[in-house]
Amino acid sequence: MRVRDKVVVVTGGASGIGRALALRFAAEGAVGVVVADLDEAGAQAVAGEIGDRATAVQVDVSSEPQVAALANTPFGPVDLFCSNAGIIGGHGLDAPEQEWTSLYAVNVLAHVYAARAVVPSMIARGGGYLLNTCSAAGLISCPGDAPYAVTKAAAIAFAEWVSIHYATKGVKVSVLCPQGVRTAMLAHGIQEDHVTARAVAASGVILDPSDVATAVVEGLEAERFHIFPHPEVAEYARRKSDDPDRWLAGMSQFVDTLTQPRFATPI
Ligand code: NAD
Numbered sequence: 001m002r003v004r005d006k007v008v009v010v011t012g013g014a015s016g017i018g019r020a021l022a023l024r025f026a027a028e029g030a031v032g033v034v035v036a037d038l039d040e041a042g043a044q045a046v047a048g049e050i051g052d053r054a055t056a057v058q059v060d061v062s063s064e065p066q067v068a069a070l071a072n073t074p075f076g077p078v079d080l081f082c083s084n085a086g087i088i089g090g091h092g093l094d095a096p097e098q099e100w101t102s103l104y105a106v107n108v109l110a111h112v113y114a115a116r117a118v119v120p121s122m123i124a125r126g127g128g129y130l131l132n133t134c135s136a137a138g139l140i141s142c143p144g145d146a147p148y149a150v151t152k153a154a155a156i157a158f159a160e161w162v163s164i165h166y167a168t169k170g171v172k173v174s175v176l177c178p179q180g181v182r183t184a185m186l187a188h189g190i191q192e193d194h195v196t197a198r199a200v201a202a203s204g205v206i207l208d209p210s211d212v213a214t215a216v217v218e219g220l221e222a223e224r225f226h227i228f229p230h231p232e233v234a235e236y237a238r239r240k241s242d243d244p245d246r247w248l249a250g251m252s253q254f255v256d257t258l259t260q261p262r263f264a265t266p267i
Contacts, residue, residue, distance in 0.1 A: 001220045004029035007075045012085030014042025016183030020209030026050040032075025061085045061110035071117045083114040084133040089147045090194040107151035127170025132159045136179030145196045179230045180206045
C-alpha cells in the first residue's frame with residue numbers, strides 16, 4: 001500500500017508520532033492529510049507545515065460523533081485512517097477507576113469509533129486501510145502503568161478482530177507497536193516519574209518519531225499486519241506466531257532480555 005494519492009486522517013496528529021506520520025504521509029504524496037487532535041493550535045501548526053494538502057480538525061477521540069465527523073474530509077473519502085491519539089496514566093493496582101475509564105475511552109474506544117466511521121464506506125469503495133497505534137506495552141510484560149498496558153493489549157486485540165472480519169472485504173488493518181519514542185508523552189512520563197517511562201528511559205533505546213514514520217511507510221508498503229519499530233518487539237512477535245510451547249519459551253526469553261540487562265536498574 002502506497003500513501004501516494006491517498007486521503008489520510010491522523011488522530012493525535014499535533015504532536016510526536018502523529019505529527020511525524022502526518023508530515024511523512026504528505027512527503028510521500030498523500031493527496032490530503034487531516035491532522036486531527038484535541039490540541040487545535042498544534043494541529044493547525046502541523047497542517048500549516050504541510051500546506052494546501054492538509055487541514056486541521058479539533059477532535060476529542062473519546063467522542064464517537066466527533067470521530068465519525070472525521071470521515072467527511074475536504075479531500076474526499078478516507079483511504080487510510082490512523083487512529084494514533086493515546087494517553088498514559090501512571091498507576092498500578094492503585095489506579096483510580098476514572099483512570100481506567102479515561103484510558104479505555106481514548107486508547108480503545110477511539111479505535112472502535114474510527115473503524116465504525118470508515119469501514120462501511122471503505123468496503124463500498126472496494127477497500128481501505130486502518131493503522132492503529134498500540135504499544136509494545138500491550139504485547140510484553142510491561143512494568144508500571146496497569147491501565148496503559150491493559151488498554152493497549154485490548155487495542156491490539158480489537159485490531160486483530162477487525163482484520164479477521166474485514167480483510168476479505170478489502171479492509172486491511174495494521175498495528176503499530178512502538179516501544180520508547182522521544183515525544184511529549186515520554187518526556188511527561190519521565191518528569192512525573194512513571195514506572196513505564198522510567199523503564200523505557202533505562203532501556204537506552206529511544207527512537208525519534210521520524211524513525212517510527214519510516215517504519216510505518218515501509219510496513220504499509222509491505223502490507224505488514226504488525227509494524228514494530230524495534231527489532232526486539234518484532235522478534236517477540238515472530239516467536240509468538242510459532243507453536244505455543246515455543247511461544248511461551250520465546251516470551252520468557254523476551255522478558256529476560258528486557259529485565260537483564262536492559263532493566264537492570266531497579267524500577
Ligand atoms: P504525544 O503526547 O506526543 O502525542 C499524543 C497526541 O494525542 C497529542 O497531540 C494529544 O493532544 C493527542 N490526544 C490525547 N488525547 C486526545 C484525545 N482525547 N483526542 C484527540 N487527541 C488526543 O505522544 P506520542 O508518544 O506521539 O503518542 C502517540 C501514540 O503512540 C499514543 O497512542 C501512544 O500511546 C503511542 N505510543 C507511544 C510511545 C512512546 O514511547 N512515545 C510508545 C508506545 C506507544
